Amino acid sequence: MTSEHPEIRPVTYTPRSSCFRTIGITFLVLFVLGIPALFLIARVAFQIPNVRLYVTCTQHAQTISFALDRYATKNGKYPQKLDELYPDYIEDKSILLCPLDKHPDGGSSYTYTRPSLDAPGDTIILTCKRHIIFPGQPPMLVAVTKDGQVLKPTAVLPAHTKR
Numbered sequence: 001m002t003s004e005h006p007e008i009r010p011v012t013y014t015p016r017s018s019c020f021r022t023i024g025i026t027f028l029v030l031f032v033l034g035i036p037a038l039f040l041i042a043r044v045a046f047q048i049p050n051v052r053l054y055v056t057c058t059q060h061a062q063t064i065s066f067a068l069d070r071y072a073t074k075n076g077k078y079p080q081k082l083d084e085l086y087p088d089y090i091e092d093k094s095i096l097l098c099p100l101d102k103h104p105d106g107g108s109s110y111t112y113t114r115p116s117l118d119a120p121g122d123t124i125i126l127t128c129k130r131h132i133i134f135p136g137q138p139p140m141l142v143a144v145t146k147d148g149q150v151l152k153p154t155a156v157l158p159a160h161t162k163r
Contacts, residue, residue, distance in 0.1 A: 051133060053099040053100050053131070054131045054133065054140060054142070054153075056099045057098045057099055057100065057128055057130070057131065057142050058142050058144075058150045060095050060096075060097070060098065060099075060110075061110060061126045061128060061142050061144040061150065062144055062148055062150055063090065063095050064082060064085065064090065064095060064096065064108075064110065064126055064144070065125065065126060065144045065145075065146070065148040066148055067085045067089035067090045068085065068089075068125065068146075069146075069148065070089050071084070071085060071088075071089050072117060076117070077117065078114045078115055078116075078117070078125075079114070080114065081107070081108070081112070082096055082107070082108035082110060082112050083096070083107055083108060096108040096109065096110070097109045098110065098128050098130050098142075100130040100131060101130060109128060109130070110126045110127065110128050111126070111127045111128070111129075112125065112126055113125050113126075113127075115146050119146055120146070121145060121146050121147030121149075122145050122146070122147070122149070123145060123146045124143050124144070124145055124146075124151070125144060125145065125146050126142075126143070126144040127141060127142065127143050127144075128141070128142040129141055129142075140153045140154070141153065141154050
């Protein structure tokens with residue numbers, strides 16, 4: 001009986017494909033560029049508390065729009081003023097105020113355009129022009145249609161400015 005031993009070969013380094021090296025370099029570059037980008041995004045986000053207030057304003061405007069719809073369904077017409085919605089259609093009177101309205105006059109912060117019952121659903125009935133997101137920029141317009149849709153934000157430009 002002879003014992004045969006497999007031939008033992010010395011271990012040699014064989015270069016792997018450059019795939020692992022490429023992946024490693026890619027992750028390193030993403031890490032080096034990604035961390036400062038995250039800090040920049042966080043800094044900008046924390047410097048813009050008006051974004052949160054803009055969202056709250058759009059929620060208020062949409063709530064008012066639904067209350068207007070209920071009012072019109074019950075009364076056969078839209079109210080003359082938004083104040084008529086409180087307390088029967090809006091329980092919290094602060095909904096009638098934009099969160100950025102620092103000096104409320106006791107009425108609503110929103111500009112209300114009373115629609116006719118047969119006006120199309122895309123008729124703009126509520127607007128708010130108080131939202132300056134970035135200093136030095138024109139304010140962003142909150143606009144809600146008769147059917148309760150919040151329109152895509154647009155900048156409010158002065159009348160003499162061309163787009």
